[in-house]
Amino acid sequence: MSGFLRLLLNRLGISLIVLVGVSMLIFAIARIIPGDPARIALGPNANAEQIAKLRAEMHLDASLPVQYGHFVVDVLRGDLGTSLYTNRPVTQDIAQFLPATLELVFLAGFIMVAVGLPLGILAAHYRGRWQDHLVRVIALLTVSAPAFVWAVILMLLFAFYLPLFPIAGRISDIYDIERTTGFLTIDTLLAGNWTAFGSAVHHLILPAIALSLSGIGQAARLTRANMVETYDKPYIEMAQAYGFFPSRIARSYAFKPSLIPSLTIIGLDFAAMLGNAFLVEAVFAWPGLSRYGVAVILRKDLNAIMGTVLIIAITFLIVNIIVDLMIAFLNPRIRYSTRGTS
Amino acid sequence: MSLLHIKDLRLGFKTLAGQVDVLHGIDLDIAAGEKIALVGESGSGKSVTARIVLGLLQETRTARINGTVQFDGQDINSMSARDRATLRGTEMSIIFQDPTSSLNPMFTIGNQFTEVLRRRDPKLSKADSHVRATTLLDEVAIPDPARVLRAYPFQLSGGMNQRVMIAMALANKPKLLLADEPGTALDVSVQAQTLTLMRDMVVQNGTSVLFISHNLGVVREFADRIYVIYRGNIVEDGPTDALFANPQHAYTRALMSAVPRITGVGIPEVPEVSDDFLAPRISHGDAL
Numbered sequence: 001m002s003g004f005l006r007l008l009l010n011r012l013g014i015s016l017i018v019l020v021g022v023s024m025l026i027f028a029i030a031r032i033i034p035g036d037p038a039r040i041a042l043g044p045n046a047n048a049e050q051i052a053k054l055r056a057e058m059h060l061d062a063s064l065p066v067q068y069g070h071f072v073v074d075v076l077r078g079d080l081g082t083s084l085y086t087n088r089p090v091t092q093d094i095a096q097f098l099p100a101t102l103e104l105v106f107l108a109g110f111i112m113v114a115v116g117l118p119l120g121i122l123a124a125h126y127r128g129r130w131q132d133h134l135v136r137v138i139a140l141l142t143v144s145a146p147a148f149v150w151a152v153i154l155m156l157l158f159a160f161y162l163p164l165f166p167i168a169g170r171i172s173d174i175y176d177i178e179r180t181t182g183f184l185t186i187d188t189l190l191a192g193n194w195t196a197f198g199s200a201v202h203h204l205i206l207p208a209i210a211l212s213l214s215g216i217g218q219a220a221r222l223t224r225a226n227m228v229e230t231y232d233k234p235y236i237e238m239a240q241a242y243g244f245f246p247s248r249i250a251r252s253y254a255f256k257p258s259l260i261p262s263l264t265i266i267g268l269d270f271a272a273m274l275g276n277a278f279l280v281e282a283v284f285a286w287p288g289l290s291r292y293g294v295a296v297i298l299r300k301d302l303n304a305i306m307g308t309v310l311i312i313a314i315t316f317l318i319v320n321i322i323v324d325l326m327i328a329f330l331n332p333r334i335r336y337s338t339r340g341t342s
Numbered sequence: 343m344s345l346l347h348i349k350d351l352r353l354g355f356k357t358l359a360g361q362v363d364v365l366h367g368i369d370l371d372i373a374a375g376e377k378i379a380l381v382g383e384s385g386s387g388k389s390v391t392a393r394i395v396l397g398l399l400q401e402t403r404t405a406r407i408n409g410t411v412q413f414d415g416q417d418i419n420s421m422s423a424r425d426r427a428t429l430r431g432t433e434m435s436i437i438f439q440d441p442t443s444s445l446n447p448m449f450t451i452g453n454q455f456t457e458v459l460r461r462r463d464p465k466l467s468k469a470d471s472h473v474r475a476t477t478l479l480d481e482v483a484i485p486d487p488a489r490v491l492r493a494y495p496f497q498l499s500g501g502m503n504q505r506v507m508i509a510m511a512l513a514n515k516p517k518l519l520l521a522d523e524p525g526t527a528l529d530v531s532v533q534a535q536t537l538t539l540m541r542d543m544v545v546q547n548g549t550s551v552l553f554i555s556h557n558l559g560v561v562r563e564f565a566d567r568i569y570v571i572y573r574g575n576i577v578e579d580g581p582t583d584a585l586f587a588n589p590q591h592a593y594t595r596a597l598m599s600a601v602p603r604i605t606g607v608g609i610p611e612v613p614e615v616s617d618d619f620l621a622p623r624i625s626h627g628d629a630l
Binding site: 233234235237238239240241242243244245253256257330331332333 | 396398427428429430431432435436438439440443444445446447448450457458461494496
């Protein structure tokens with residue numbers, strides 16, 4: 001697996017460069033936004049002396065490269081500054097809100113893959129027949145409305161008119177769970193409280209479905225297109241000519257080569273969910289990082305904005321690395337390209 | 343009785359503009375152990391004939407197939423799809439044009455070999471199939487079969503993949519081998535080597551062959567009898583020697599003159615359509 005390790009190091013290196021770029025961008029944006037951060041932080045009643053003092057504390061009187069240096073050193077020390085909105089360290093805010101968002105996005109991503117890929121396989125297998133048309137209509141429907149519209153529709157249908165699911169929140173108020181990891185599904189399990197776990201999952205389902213729907217449509221359409229293309233390849237005709245079962249050809253011979261291009265897009269979709277989560281979290285009153293992000297942007301809370309963007313960028317990069325590794329694992333051409341052909 | 347008996351085979355495709363006829367009543371017979379060539383230009387209907395024999399085209403909903411295709415006494419056309427699939431990969435198999443793209447790039451040669459061997463012997467273990475595959479690859483003169491079984495198709499040369507294809511096609515001792523322009527994607531010398539190998543292997547196994555080609559030169563070395571097909575009709579057929587000694591039909595003569603020679607006269611002129619090409623069928627005696 002030396003080729004694999006080399007690929008991992010290579011991707012980590014590239015990600016590091018991207019992170020440096022992102023940090024510069026965040027830093028630049030924070031300086032470009034009009035308004036003096038020190039004045040905003042101290043409020044309208046502060047006098048010039050107090051402002052000058054805070055400016056010195058925040059290194060705002062130094063040159064830009066020096067300011068960037070301080071910023072990087074702070075970040076590396078794990079210090080993202082204090083949020084003006086919550087009056088707490090930004091890292092503490094993120095630690096509180098990020099798990100809720102990740103929980104939501106992970107489940108949505110899982111639903112996207114677990115539903116979207118089989119739909120795509122089904123459509124390609126029955127291409128041109130009614131199953132195919134049905135999947136294409138479903139895919140078009142899910143893609144054509146943004147996640148927050150689905151959030152409202154689902155909430156109305158399945159939480160309001162048909163009260164199958166809770167309307168908002170992460171867990172029923174009656175449970176008092178110790179927050180060890182911040183992931184409620186994990187914390188309830190750690191506490192051994194099964195009913196609380198059920199409640200947490202119950203609360204997760206509607207927002208996760210709302211978030212995953214457009215991804216399901218994309219994944220299904222893409223998988224269908226890739227598989228239809230693969231079905232025209234000589235090795236599929238060969239498999240048919242050797243009498244292999246059609247279901248086996250679909251699941252193994254045609255699906256595996258088609259999965260690779262789909263995975264790349266699914267990875268991007270997954271990352272895009274972090275952004276879409278902003279509105280879904282708002283609809284479902286989900287106390288996640290995305291909702292926090294919106295709140296701090298509306299309040300020009302610079303430290304919190306920079307921290308949130310940085311964390312989302314890191315999550316994005318991690319997802320991309322995982323997708324790259326999965327593709328390398330699936331595709332022997334990539335797995336062997338670093339070793340050279342025999 | 344012949345192994346493959348085709349009588350008045352007709353094929354049309356239903357399109358939005360009405361039915362397009364491709365085969366206009368083909369008669370063709372292959373005896374056990376006989377090597378037959380079906381020769382004609384692109385679009386003459388030779389590949390679709392092979393796909394009807396394999397029972398693949400019957401699954402296409404737009405295809406309209408009529409006539410008799412008897413394989414080993416059973417009528418392929420009136421069989422269920424499941425029964426046709428049972429014959430494929432066991433009693434008959436096929437070698438395609440390009441060996442490298444016929445093998446799945448996501449699986450090792452060894453994996454694909456196991457799948458093929460399990461068509462005949464579904465309970466075959468991985469280890470046993472490995473042993474069998476090693477022997478079979480050895481028979482087609484592949485050096486270091488163990489390494490080839492571990493390799494992916496893109497790691498092997500075209501000639502090597504073609505040898506793998508030949509070994510796979512004959513692995514389950516089929517009664518009939520279809521060869522659809524085998525090795526056309528390879529360079530000429532490699533194609534010649536693998537064709538010789540294929541001939542030796544089928545003679546050794548007593549396999550009947552339906553060899554499909556556009557090249558009379560390639561076919562001459564290989565086939566016992568030749569059928570010349572033009573626009574969905576057999577225009578001339580007979581034992582290879584008789585046909586080459588005395589080609590009667592205008593289209594056969596045109597095809598023969600189209601074989602490139604190293605005399606430097608350039609590409610011979612063959613008219614695209616000639617009334618002579620549509621003349622009735624000529625048969626050089628019956629070799630059966």
